Amino acid sequence: MESSENGRESNEGISVKEENILNFLDSVDGYLILMDSLSSTLRQGWLELASARHSMGASRINSTLFDLKLHPASTTLQVNDQSAAPDRELPHFTLCKWASSNNPEKYFEEAKFGEDELLKKSNSLRHRDISHNSEIQARSPESVGSPVTVDDQAEKERYKSLSMFGTLVSPKLRASQLSFETALEMLVEVSNMRASLLCAHDQVQKDMETATK
């Protein structure tokens, strides 16, 4: 009787360890997919910027037009305090996009990606369980790689930030802005994913140390 109970506990222990290893591998998988997406989004953004410069002319798109006047940041990064609730699975970093200092209500958007978009990048990888990773939620973007739907205020902030290049700018410049905005969201997601990955790695290490004792 005791031996069967011990056997059951041992089996449960092994399945928990296997689950931790799977969590870790899942995190690595998610991290690598995100890094690949980030790289391709940045490449797209840079090429679109070159295309905008080709279309509008080098005198209209160049670094000497950057505005050096002091102005509030249109996007900020919020670092969540993990010490308050260490047991909860919360994102460590959150992006506050297109927050205007003139508007007392900040536009709070979490940088999240639909899992389908990430999986499009690598069909050969195993499908990950959505319920397991609560940080990734499905959304319906307007197009592949574009940010979530924003209201008019955010659109105004977008145009305002591009106005240093002029008020009538090419659609290519706006596309470039969207690509870099998407890349910024991805960066935050990469940071959160890295935090999960390190947490899963620590868990696996602990399990290995326990097993060797």
Place this chain on the structure above:
Amino acid sequence: MTFNIHGGYLEAIVRGYRSGLLTASDYNNLCQCETLEDIKMHLSATEYGPYLQNEPSPLHTTTIVEKCTLKLVDEYKHMLTQATEPLSTFLEYITYGHMIDNVVLIVTGTLHERDVQELLEKCHPLGMFDSIATLAVAQNMRELYRLVLVDTPLAPYFSECITSEDLDDMNIEIMRNTLYKAYLEDFYRFCQKLGGATAEIMSDILAFEADRRAVNITINSIGTELTRDDCRKLYSNFGLLYPYGHEELAVCEDIDQVRSVMEKYPPYQSIFSKLSYGESQMLDKAFYEEEVKRLCLAFEQQFHYGVFFAYMRLREQEIRNMMWISECVAQNQKSRVHDSVVFIF
């Protein structure tokens, strides 16, 4: 009959310059380059060779564009110093567009608290004039005109945009487009006065330029604060689209509405037929291809000034091509190189 007395030598010179434009095989070689050093090596066998040979590594895309532009400037200055009236005035007209761009660059950069010296380095050499640095002290358009531009060839174009309003991003944009509109109309009238083959060829090229500007202003203003009336005021008062096409363009709210307006005009049907619905990315290339066709046709006739304008514009297109190829090579995106390269021959 008497054209060759004053213009024959320079027409021969510009036709000689034209034969130095890069060919399709040059572009094929450039598109296969792996690095900017390879591009420099291929260009060393062309007329750009002497301008790039002393540039140290690592090369930047902006360096390639600057040196190629220097070649164009040297050729232009050679022609201008040899020209007599009215060809000298015609050649000066070609640079007024760059002058407007430089004025707007200095004013915008000053508004953004940039150093004047830094801005001057980014100005196009063909658009430089003596008092350009003084633009930085102006607070509004009235001062801009009174302190600096009154003594420049752009002075007559300022009558429509002199206000005491402070310079901000929207006013600067309206100023840019108003100046360019006035310049195009003035250039058009000047060519009409010259008459003959110059008037015939330049009318066609400038009308196309005016129509293209109208389309670009319309597309770029979609979703902005620019009102329909303000938009209409920025269109030139000539061209195939004037006046009914302008009325329809001013009320367009997306690219598909612009397409439905433009497809009513046969010369522009072929341009928009190359684009899929809702897409505007390839519109620039389609317009550039049409422009190059018209510019090359200018060389089919003799004894007119249109060849000078056509040559300058073809060189600028060549420089744009090299800029794009350099960017694709530098960013390791060679698969996209044919997105924006327009072959001239």
